[in-house]
Amino acid sequence: MAESVRSGGRSRRRSGEKSLDEREPLDLRPRGPQHAEITALAREAVDETGAEEPREPPIRLGAQTTLGERRRRTLGLAFHVLCAGAAMVGVLSLVVLLGQVLHDGLGQIDRDFLTSFASRIPERAGIKAALVGSLWMLALTAVIAFPLSVGAAIYLEEYAPKSWITTTIQTNIANLAGVPSIVYGILGLALFVRAMGLGRSLLSGALTLSLLILPVIILASQEAIRAVPDSIRQAAYGLGATRWQAVRLQVLPMALPGILTGTILALSRAVGETAPLIMIGALSFVAFTPQGPLDQFTVLPLQIFNWVSRPQEEFRQLAAGAILVLLAMLLAMNGVAIFLRNRYQRRH
């Protein structure tokens, strides 16, 4: 498998490039149903070596190009510019968005802003309760969602027999990932707040958000576990390991960076989530920091929503300040995820 992938990667290179060996690339092209998958892998391999993509060959039709030829080339160039322009729209939107938030919010951030509670008087308002609430929420959600999702991923990859039950679970997870977050809010409201009597507490919120990001972490973890080569498992079994020993001592440690990256990215989604928490009735005006998981709370996105909804300009600026803090938090989490990926990425 590894060999065929590598040769697949080689065949991607252009014949114009000097190849170290004289093998005919086309003969080594992998065949069979897994072709698309291998092609994708091979592409990744080429990307990593930094090899050039095939370039458009120059059109040579006799000595002079015809009028139609020129038109085709102009059209081609126009399309190239169009595509590049479209790609820039996304980037530009991000830049403008960040610029706007920085412009409005940077002046808001000082020590008082971080250490004061929300207030009806804009000059005195701060985000202390929301910031502490978000950190609580992050920790609780991580503690709840991580073991459950990794457990599910291990089951699906390492234990599950090929049966309709497994297929059902897998399809179900894919579909859950597409359910709008507000629907999870309804579930949280009816199940945790009302039926289980947890009230409008941090715990209700964390449980709701955990269910929301469960499918995301499961899918990422499955991918990480699948990337661990089978030879590792076979070697462990060969030495007399039980299935759980092989998973716990060999597979999990190797898959952990991938699992953690996926988890952090999913958690950063939970930290930015607003709608489900409005559903479970988290308070927007909280002038205390929560002391335990059963306390009422607010989080940064809720505080932002609360401020944005007010017509006064001062509150909009407060919202921009809070957005900056939230974005900084998300950026830090993404940074950790990227660091983990780069630091522990190993090729098997």
Added chain:
Amino acid sequence: MKERAIGWALFACAGLSTLVTAGIVCILLRETLGFFSEVSIVEYLTGTEWTPQFGEKHFGVLPLAAGSLLIATGAAIVAVPIGLLTAIYMSEYARHRTRSVLKPTLELLAGVPTVVYGYFALTFITPLIRQFFPETDIFNAASAAVVVGIMIIPTVSSLSEDALRAVPQALREGAFGLGATKLEVSLRVVVPAALSGIVASFILAISRAVGETMAVSIAAGNLAQLTANPLKSIQTMTAYVVQVSLGDTPQGTIVYQTLFAVAFTLFLITLAMNILSQWVMRRFREVYE
């Protein structure tokens, strides 16, 4: 013994997701049935007025559904062409280095919290639109649709790019060999070959737009009216749920039940679109070799 216990525990973790789905469906269904015991399903689906919180109550979901449709259409107009062209650029044109910067940057767009998009729509897009159309409402569908469109660009571009890149290189080389230009190769060979994945990405992105909540409830307003004018204030299904949740609605009242009826409608629509997207992907996939 311990081995078996661990196996069962892991199975329980995986089974939990099925319970979540069952829980969602049960809870939504129970309250929705309660709602339909008081309001006829015909009135709900065909009524053109939605005023559950007023004295004279009307329960026609059409204004909310039209609001969601307006946002989804506007978002698609923004995201489909930009997302697809971006995907073609990343897959066919961009150098390796350009792509390695572009892709994570676009993924950042997907990572920005939706409440931030709401702020952006209200403080940047709406004033911009009002410069050209001064009669625009402060809360309007257009600004929300634009930011939702920006928000779903990465969904389209990322999934479409995966589909484009999965097209075998031999197809491109064959077309180049026949003298085709890059434009012709891209649009006449690669895009048709990847069409199932591209269409699936469109459907998935639009389903996200329908389920989008915060940006819409901040920027598009809370006025449930049946209009096709994007410069007017509207209310989507999601925004209605948020609006009711912000107030204190006692359990068991008809307004409380409308939450579940609307959420159930939303759930069914997005679920149908997600399943459709998966079906398109499987059914129309071009398989090579």
